[in-house]
Amino acid sequence: MSKTSLLQPAFTGLLAAALALAAPARAQLLAGPGANSGSVDSIVAVVDEDVILKSELDRAVANVRNQYQGREAQLPPENVLQRQVLDRLVLMRLQVARAENTGIRIGDTELNQTLQSIAGQSGVSIEQMRAQIEGGGLSFDDYRRSVREELQMRRLQQRVVQSRVVISESEIDQFLALRNVDSTEFQLANLLVALPDGATPEQVATAEQKINGIKALMDRGEIDFRAAAIRYSDDRNALEGGDLGWREANSIPPRFAELIQGLQPGQYTAPVRGPSGFQMVQLVNVRQSGPQTVTEYQADHLLVAVNDVVGEEAARRKIDELRARIESGDDFAKIARENSDDTFSRNRGGRLDWFSGETFGPAVTQQVQALQDGQLSAVFRTEAGWHVVRRIATRQQDVTDENRRQRARQQIGERKAQDEFERFLRQLRADAYVESRLGA
Missing domain, CATH: 3.10.50.40 (Chitinase A; domain 3)
Incomplete structure (x- = not known):
């Protein structure tokens, strides 16, 4: 298994948490109290070949008002609030259309995992979340579609930023030479x-x-x-x-x-x-901000992957046999080179040189932290398969300079990303046909 695949469980978890904590923008706008069912629907904006309906705008405005319940005086006048919300809906519609046209799709599995995360962060089950949403006047299918579109927009933003923002090491050096990233x-x-x-x-x-x-x-x-x-x-x-x-x-x-x-x-x-x-x-x-040290670990790692060729039971039997051989005195490095499915560490005899606690995900971290130097773990399961690790050593590492460079990279990246995506949105808006019919 590659380092990328070893990291995948941790990355997937972090992404799901981030999406759950950041309430989807489109769903947040559209998941409010329903529009007056007795009102006659009309078109409030034409966006290329699509339209935004008055009911959609009313629902979005109503949700904003619901969020400011008891603080309504803080909101702008109705016509200004409608314009602000409509501008957001137009940009959302354009981004979703661009995502669709560039092949960005969100499968049902990813969508369902995200919905589970959103419900979990709210402390409710999916069924309870569905009841709350439908009780607010929005169908759960519409909410699912809103979350799917938000994920598409986030994927589009990532693609735009990744394709346009490049930060070189020399650029970081120049940034650090001119600026103090340890500032307040x-x-x-x-x-x-x-x-x-x-x-x-x-x-x-x-x-x-x-x-x-x-x-x-x-x-x-x-x-x-x-x-x-x-x-x-x-x-x-x-x-x-x-x-x-x-x-x-x-x-x-x-x-x-x-x-x-x-x-x-x-x-x-x-x-x-x-x-x-x-x-x-x-x-x-x-x-x-200030200096920082982290605990780093050195460990040996052995993986037996579970896949279409090697099933769950066969992988478990194999890892148990390999662990027993190591415990009886066989050379860990030789066993890893001959048997490990972790292609990142296999050629080094399973050696994972100095890494911080979160590098390879929570399961590996939990095992390594619980061991003493020289101690072999029990077998444990991750999404990749069955693992055994042996902790070699620990150290306290000063990562102040590394963090300084990371903060510099982050500052440069944030500035470039914001500029590039704002430029992208302006161009997206300029290239589109948008006709507002508010007040018409």
Whole structure:
């Protein structure tokens, strides 16, 4: 078995957890209370050869309102909220269509596993989740389709980013030479009053007046920054309260980095004119980074794969026999070279040189951590087959420099990925035929 296949169980679990924790965007929009069944449906947008119906928009808007139950005053006026939600639905529809056209498919097995993960994260069974969704006015088939489309969009984003973002070691070296990645990290939020390209002086004056008025409301304590962003911001993250996530100082535009350095958590900058319009940034929270050490292991590994050729019982008998030979004194390396299905370690006599606890997945980690140096594990099962490991040694490894390079890679990658995917979405939107019929 290759290193990739050895890693597969851990990777699959992490991916499922990530998808479960990140509530699907389309499902989140569409899984709210149903639209008024007595209303006459109509088309609110034409997207290439597809349409978005008023009932779909109403359901999405109703779900946003449901999420802000008791805080309805934080939401923008109805016409603005409808426009924001419709813009999201249009982009979702375009991304799903592009995913379909480029061959991105989500099979029933992957979809069912994701739904199980979503239900598990919510502490309910699939049947209970179905009842909750149908009780909210959405069919479970529609919810399944929404989750499938969200998975397609995520796969499309991964494909776009992976095909366009390349980070070289020399680029990391240059980044580290110019910037300190061990700097303080800041959690930020923003509020944007947008200006069109080639804005007239009157439009600039109106936008400036608007953002100054918003700031005055916040200064008087009549509304907090998050609520103001939800209600007034023109940015795509408005409904998330303007959340920008955690940023290191080096990844923040210099103009705003200087401004937030003097802020305390919860405070916000004065309005600043930028390329997209007038903007304010809030410092939500601050955290420090520092040195880090991890426990690393050296171990010998033996795998008997379960596949179409070797069934479950035969694989178990073989691994039991091989373990008995090792325990009786036969050479582990010789046995591994002759019998192991792990092609990554087989040619090295099964040796797995220094690796951290999560490298090969939770099952291997659990076994290695429970052993003493020189001790042989019991046989254990993973998705790949039956394993035996022998722990050779442990050490504490300073991974500060490795983490610095990883943080640098992450900062470069996040910036490039965001820029590239935003560019992709703009081009996707520009190339499409979109006709909004809101208010028609």
